[in-house]
Amino acid sequence: MLAPSLRRTAATVGPGMDDAMPGAATAATSETFAANRAAGSVAFEVRARDGVTRRGELDESGSLRVRFPSPDTEGLSAVFVNTAGGVAGGDRFDVAVTARSGSRITVTTAAAEKVYRSHGPDARLSVALRVEDDAHLAWLPQETILFDRARLSRRIEIDLSDRASLLLCEMVVFGRAAMGERMVEGRFVDQWRLRRGGRLVFAENLRLDGDIAARLDRPAIAKGAAALATVLVAPGDEALVERVRATAAGVGVEVGASAWNGFAMVRFCAQDAARLRGDLIAVLGLLAPAALPRIWL
Numbered sequence: 529m530l531a532p533s534l535r536r537t538a539a540t541v542g543p544g545m546d547d548a549m550p551g552a553a554t555a556a557t558s559e560t561f562a563a564n565r566a567a568g569s570v571a572f573e574v575r576a577r578d579g580v581t582r583r584g585e586l587d588e589s590g591s592l593r594v595r596f597p598s599p600d601t602e603g604l605s606a607v608f609v610n611t612a613g614g615v616a617g618g619d620r621f622d623v624a625v626t627a628r629s630g631s632r633i634t635v636t637t638a639a640a641e642k643v644y645r646s647h648g649p650d651a652r653l654s655v656a657l658r659v660e661d662d663a664h665l666a667w668l669p670q671e672t673i674l675f676d677r678a679r680l681s682r683r684i685e686i687d688l689s690d691r692a693s694l695l696l697c698e699m700v701v702f703g704r705a706a707m708g709e710r711m712v713e714g715r716f717v718d719q720w721r722l723r724r725g726g727r728l729v730f731a732e733n734l735r736l737d738g739d740i741a742a743r744l745d746r747p748a749i750a751k752g753a754a755a756l757a758t759v760l761v762a763p764g765d766e767a768l769v770e771r772v773r774a775t776a777a778g779v780g781v782e783v784g785a786s787a788w789n790g791f792a793m794v795r796f797c798a799q800d801a802a803r804l805r806g807d808l809i810a811v812l813g814l815l816a817p818a819a820l821p822r823i824w825l
Contacts, residue, residue: 565618566610568592574604576630576663584628592621603632603818608669610641615653617646617679624656627663627692634666636821640701641672646679650715653682659692668812668821671699671755671801679715688762690725695815699757699808702744705800710754712741722791724762729789750797753782755804757796761815764792768815775814779807 568590575584581604583596591612597605608623615621627633643651659665674680688694700718703710715737722730736743744750761768769785769792776783781798794811798804812820 565620566591566612566615567620568610568612569622569624570594570608571622571624572606573626573628574631574633575628576632579630581631581633584626592623603634603664605821606633606635607638607821607823608635609638614642614644615651615680616644617651618649619651620654621652622654622656624658625665625667626658627660627665629660630662631660632664632818634668634818634821636823637669638823640670643672643674643678643680645675645677646714648679650679650681650717653680655682655684656687657685657694657696658687659689659694661689661691663689664693664817665695666816666818667694667696667698668824669698670824671701671805673701673704673801674711674714674716675709676703676711677714678711681715681717683719684721686720686722686760687726688722688724692762693817694760694762695812695817696760697757697808697812699755699796699801699804701801701804702740702754702756705754706802710741713738714740716740720760722760722762724790730760730791751782753797753799755796755798755801757798757804757808759794759796759808759811759815760791761793762791764790768792771814772811775811776807779810781807783807783811 570588570592572586572594573584574581580602591610593609593611595607595609597607625635657665657667686694718734720732744754745752764787766787769787772785772794781796781804783794783796785792785794796804796808809820809824
């Protein structure tokens with residue numbers, strides 16, 4: 529959602545002020561940084577009318593916006609844009625999307641979501657997705673890129689009706705390998721909750737902090753990989769998993785797939801984002817009931 533910003537400023541302290549009033553200077557700096565934190569929220573719903581999905585209620589605030597390109601089919605596309613730029617410590621963004629009965633919506637972002645170094649607090653991202661009976665939601669944002677010393681806490685809440693369907697994909701990149709960058713230290717907390725018919729069917733907590741590079745180097749965690757992705761498909765079964773495995777046999781990254789509790793999950797692990805993205809598109813082409821967002825291609 530998100531790119532560099534010019535809004536980051538520091539307090540100006542006059543000559544001698546740092547010696548005469550160290551406490552006041554620190555407080556002034558803290559207040560200035562707090563005042564420059566970005567906040568944005570978007571909440572919208574889509575409805576089916578005569579077999580065509582149309583936008584319903586929409587609420588936007590702060591630096592987060594959503595645009596709806598002309599649909600290619602009976603479904604609708606939504607693209608998130610952060611007008612403030614990249615994410616830094618203390619920023620907060622909240623997203624809520626509701627797909628009413630019979631509607632179809634694909635959600636993506638205008639660019640990769642870049643999370644920059646934090647001076648202390650976490651950036652926070654909250655996503656709430658609700659899908660009613662006979663509706664389909666595809667949540668396909670572009671990758672989240674974590675720079676060295678970035679701090680991000682994310683929570684994704686999904687509420688599916690019994691006859692709803694979902695395709696969700698999230699990519700996380702720990703430093704841009706092509707630029708010679710690596711996320712050495714920082715913090716990444718990711719919480720997912722999936723409910724089907726009001727019943728919790730999946731819960732996952734991921735936490736990486738401190739020396740993240742060393743942790744990712746461990747064979748049992750990522751074996752040196754710096755780009756990860758998770759795809760969740762509901763409904764999903766073993767037959768779907770077998771098709772994914774057959775497709776994944778021809779890709780160049782590590783892929784694992786499984787199904788339980790009525791949904792399927794596919795995980796990807798790669799050395800760099802470019803390779804991950806290319807192979808991910810191949811698998812998503814199998815899973816997506818409609819074409820992938822043009823902005824992906």
